[in-house]
Amino acid sequence: MNHEEGYRLGTPISGSGQTGTQNQLLQNLPGTHEVDMKIFSNTFALMHTHYDGIYPIFSPGDILLFNNWIVWANTWNSIPTNTPKIPLNNLTLTVVTSNGNYLLAFDGSFVDPLPAFTPEGFDDLNTKYKNNYLDKTHTNGNFNMEKVEKEFLSFISEKMNMTGLKLYRVKSDGNYEISLSDLDGTKCP
Known part of the structure; x- marks a missing residue:
């Protein structure tokens, strides 16, 4: 492909009659090769592809999106009338590439927004x-x-640097948490 593709997974919306995991194909942002990764209060996973010629793993934009999602979900949870509450440690972002598949997760610890980047600063x-x-x-x-x-x-x-961020190598026999101190990875139970 010469463009990204993506999916959003969510829980059923209360009172909607929905059952099971909600799976939605994501559209591309108009005029781009990028996926429009809109997030809702029932979203628990976003998955997208990177086509050959771009990053074979997550991009800085992916990290910023994941951080913004965690910060937004934490703010959502802090408003007493908002339901359902979002379990921060269940949110995942996956990227599929021809070189391998990876998943980002959050351990639910301290929520801290990344700095706001100007367009020029983000390009840099x-x-x-x-x-x-x-x-x-x-x-x-x-x-x-x-x-x-x-x-x-x-x-x-x-x-x-995002406190609580975890990177997993996704393989056919399971997910392996990898870090600078353990590049071989530890298989998740």
């Missing part, structure tokens, strides 16, 4: 991510995913 952040981190991970477009994972985690630690 993306350029640094690409030039100073990801360019080290491939030869002629062939990515060494162990290096990608390490550089991604280094970038997050240095430039977009």
Whole structure:
């Protein structure tokens, strides 16, 4: 594909007659190759693809989206009349690429918004991510995913540190939590 595709998963909306997990195909933002990842109070998972030629793992925009989602959900939960409450540690963002699949989760600890970026500042952040981190991970477009994972985690630690963020490598036999101190990963029970 030459564009992203995505899905939103949610719980049934109370009083709607819905049952089971709600699965919705996401549309692309008009005039772009990016998915419009709208989030609602019943959303618990967002999944999207990255096509070849862009990031083989999460982008800075994905991290910002996930952080904004956690902050928004925490604010939603703080309003007594808002229901249902959103379990922060159940929210996930997944990316599927031809090089591997990854999932972001949040451990439910301290909620802290990332800094507000100006458009220029965010463009600079993306350029640094690409030039100073990801360019080290491939030869002629062939990515060494162990290096990608390490550089991604280094970038997050240095430039977009989000307390409680967890990265998982999604494999056919299960999910493996990976970190800078454990790049092999620990299989989730």
